[in-house]
Every structure is written in C-alpha cells, then in structure tokens.
Amino acid sequence: MLSRRYQRICQTLDRRQPDLTVLMEDVHKPHNISAIIRTCDAVGVMAVHAMNQVADGDVLDTYSQVAQGSEKWVDLNRHPDVTVAIDQLHQQNFKIYAAHLSDRAVDYRTIDYTQPTAILMGAERWGVSDTAAELVDGHIIIPMLGMVQSLNVSVAAAVILFEAQRQRLQAGFYDQPRLDPEFYRQKVFEWGYPELVAHYRDRQLPYPPLDSEGQIIST
Template sequence: MTPERHQRILEMLNKRQVDLTVCMEGVHKPHNLAAVVRTCDAIGVSDVHAVWKNERMRVGASSAVGSHNWVDVHSYDNTKDAITRLKEQGMQVLVTNLSDTAVDFREIDYTKPTAIILGQEKFGASDEALAMADQDIVIPMVGMVQSLNVSVACAVTLYEAQRQRQLAGMYDSPSEVTAEHRNRVLFEGGHPIFAKACQRKGLPYPQIDDDGEIVADDDWWKKMQMNKEAWADIDE
C-alpha cells in the first residue's frame, strides 16, 4: 500500500458517520442498489441495511452491493428485525411517505442518530415499516409525478443530513468506527490481493501498522505462500 493510499483510507475512515444509515426495504433493481450504496459511501455512511423479500432477490442483488468495498451491507429476512436492530442502536427511524403526519425532510434533526427507510421501487415502504417508523418525511414536489426514484430520494435526504452534520462539526473529529472495522478496511482496501487470499484460504486478517504495513508472524506468511493441504507441517 502506498503512503498516499494509506492516508486517503485513513481520512475516509475518520469522516465515517457511524450513527447515520439507510435501510433498503425490498429495493431490488441493481442500478438502484448500486446507486444507494455509492451515495452512502460519498456521504460517509459506513453501514447499510437491507431487507430481502425472498432469497432470489437477495442472490440477484449480491453483485450490485458486493462490488462496494467501503460500505458494509447487513441483510435481514424481514422488516421487523431490521427496524428493531436500528432502534436498539438508538436510531430515530424515518420513512418517506405522503401522509397527514409527514413533515418536510429538511425539518428533521439529522445530527441525531438516524436511519432512513427506503421502500420498494413500485410500492414504497410496507405497512409494517410505516407503523414502526418514528416519523414520516416527505420531499416536496411541484411537478406531475408524486415520487422520486428511490436512489435519488436517498441522495437528496442524505445530503441534507451531511449539510447539517458538517455545520455541527461532526465531520471534523475522528469517527467512532471500531478498531476491528478500521483494521479490516485498511487491509482489504490497501492489500486487496492478500485479503482475497485470506478469504480463499480461511486465514485471519493480520494487523496493519501506522504506516499501512502488514504485521504478521512467520507462520502467517508461510501459509499465505502455501496451499492449505501443506499447512499441517507448520501446525505440528
């Protein structure tokens, strides 16, 4: 890993907003999935949540979200489990929905821990998501269409959250990502060939030092260079 890349990854990690996230509920079109995850990375969101309505949807979406190395996608089989998990993390849960109780999305205080529910492309958020959410929000529109594309709605809302958080100085101090997360991102992002080898061979990730270099013992390096069948001699 070059010093420049190491520094760039560190700067990215330091601006991660660990208490800001989105939850995609049944979003399944690959271009929307990819756009949402890409926007989250740009905003500094480190974790995205996704509810898959069926296994086929989950498998079909894996190529869209799996190509993004900088954002972790957490999968759920149902909406209740996803929102319960978000609330356990102290998140205020918002959902876009045109209702009598909906407020302009810009009236929300996004400096609070926040999760934004993104409903399915055709039908929007489910009744369960609407019932469990803390607040309905609406993006004002004056044209003939009633809603934006889900990935566009995501971007509009997240950039308002970013604006508020920047004004509050929340991007100015190192984020609270865990040491384990930081080390994993540094290794996968700075040493991708070794990371793929670890995944293929079942080797644990090594530590990354302050200069971005791998810190590992001789046994780890030997196993990295050998096939798995030859490990027995090292382990004895």
C-alpha cells in the same frame, strides 16, 4: 500497500459516520441499489441495510458501472424481513424515518440528522410497506412542486442523505474519526489488503498489525 493508498483509506475512514444509515425495503432494481450505495459512500455512510423478498430467494445484486466500486467501501447488512431490521436498528438507538407520504409526514429538512438516524426507502413501485410505516419513528417527504408525486427512490435517498451530510458538516461530525479504533484498524487492513482477507478469515487468524505507512509488520 502504497503510501498514498493508505492515506486515502485513512482519510475516508476518518469521515465515516457509524450512526447514519439507509434501510432499503424491497428495493429490487440493481441500478437503484447501486446508486443508493454510491451516494452512501459519498456522504460517509459506513453500512447500509436491506431486505428483499424476491421469487428466487434472497438475491441482492448491484451494477458496478453505477456504483463505481463504492460497494467495496460500504458494508451491506441483509435482514430476513423489515420487522427484524427495524428492531435491530432501534436496539442500536437509531431513529428511523421512512420516506413515506402520509398524514403525519413532515418536510425532510426538519429532521435532526445529527442524531443516530436511519432512512427507510421503500420499493420502487409500492413504497414503504404498511408494517414498516407503523414501526418507524416518523415519516418524511420531499416537497414536490410539479405534476409528479415523488422522486425515483435512489434520487430521493440522495436528496435526504445530502441534507444529513449538510447538518453533520455544520456540527463538525466529519472533523475527527468517529469509528471504534479496533473496527477502524480492521477496515484499514480489509480495504488495503483485500487479497489477504480470506486467508486470515479461513484460518480464523487475527489481522496482522500495520505500521504508520500501512505496511504489514512482521511478527
């Protein structure tokens, strides 16, 4: 691994936010999925969550020309249904806010995104399901001043995520690493040596240590 690549990987991981994420409920258009993942990478989201119910099984595709390779840098966690996904995020102390027009919805800018936060985005045509709307901690909306009632799902996700980034930048969340050190080292190796990952995983071997320049230390 070249030194400049190692430095870029470390700089990116230094800014990753383990307690900010997006949950996609039945977002099925690949260009929307990819655009959301690309925005997540841009604001420092470490992992996104998704559940999809489609005719031919659990299929979640991406368009690389939209994601611009960002799907390699953002982990994608799949769930069998939205109830399971929400429960698991609640167990990790996330507050979950659905982008959902309802009587209890509040302006998205009033939320404190410096707390562990998950943003739930619903299906392109139907939005958030009734089940999910009941299970989340709150509903948020982006005020609309024109004729249309809502934004495209990937655009809405970007608007909300960049508000979360603004708050976290102001709070200094990007000033020092926030990932668990062991997880951090794991990601440095996986991002820096993707061609070797399968070798170690197939043999259930620990990843080798790296020196201060990102080179593998022979043992």
